[in-house]
Amino acid sequence: MKILVLHGPNLNLLGTREPGIYGNITLADLNADISALAKELGIEVAIFQSNSEGELVDKIQGALTTVDGILINPAAYTHTSVALRDAIAAVALPTVEVHLSNIHSREEFRSTSFIAPVALGQISGLGPDSYLLGLRALFSHTKKNRQ
Ligand code: CA2
Numbered sequence: 001m002k003i004l005v006l007h008g009p010n011l012n013l014l015g016t017r018e019p020g021i022y023g024n025i026t027l028a029d030l031n032a033d034i035s036a037l038a039k040e041l042g043i044e045v046a047i048f049q050s051n052s053e054g055e056l057v058d059k060i061q062g063a064l065t066t067v068d069g070i071l072i073n074p075a076a077y078t079h080t081s082v083a084l085r086d087a088i089a090a091v092a093l094p095t096v097e098v099h100l101s102n103i104h105s106r107e108e109f110r111s112t113s114f115i116a117p118v119a120l121g122q123i124s125g126l127g128p129d130s131y132l133l134g135l136r137a138l139f140s141h142t143k144k145n146r147q
Pocket of ligand 1 (some may be wrong): 010011013014015016017018022073074075076099100101102103110
C-alpha cells in the first residue's frame with residue numbers, strides 16, 4: 001500500500017512561527033511521526049510540501065497510477081483552489097483532507113473547503129494527530145476496498 005502525503009503552502013514554517021495556533025512541532029518532526037506510523041502499518045509513504053498550487057496539482061495527477069490514496073493538508077488552498085479540487089476529483093483516489101487547527105472555529109472564510117466535497121473525509125483541529133488519524137483512515141479504507 002502506498003500513500004501520497006501532501007503539505008500545502010507555508011507548512012514549511014511549522015515550529016518557527018505562530019506556535020499558539022500550529023504548535024511547536026516542525027515539518028520534519030511531523031514527517032517523522034507520519035513515517036513512523038506508516039512503517040508500523042506497513043504503508044509506503046511519499047511526502048511532499050510545496051508553496052505552489054501547480055506543483056501540488058502535478059503531484060496529484062502523478063499519483064493516479066502510483067498510489068492507493070492521498071493524505072493532504074491543502075493549507076490556504078483549502079479555501080481557494082478549484083484547481084486542487086478538480087485534480088483530486090479527476091484522479092478519483094481516496095483522499096483525506098487534514099488540518100492542524102480547527103478550521104471551523106477560526107475566521108469564517110476558513111470554514112469553507114473547496115476540497116471537502118471531493119474528499120473521503122476531513123479531519124481538523126487535532127494537531128499532528130489529524131495527519132495520523134487520516135493515515136489510519138486511508139489504511140483501513142484501502143484494506144476494506146481490496147477485500
Ligand atoms: O490548520 C491547518 O492545518 C491549516 O490548513 C493551516 C493553513 C491555514 O491557511 C488553513 O486555514 C488551516 C496555514 C498553514 C500555515 O502554516 C504556518 C505554520 C507556521 C507558521 C505560519 C504558518
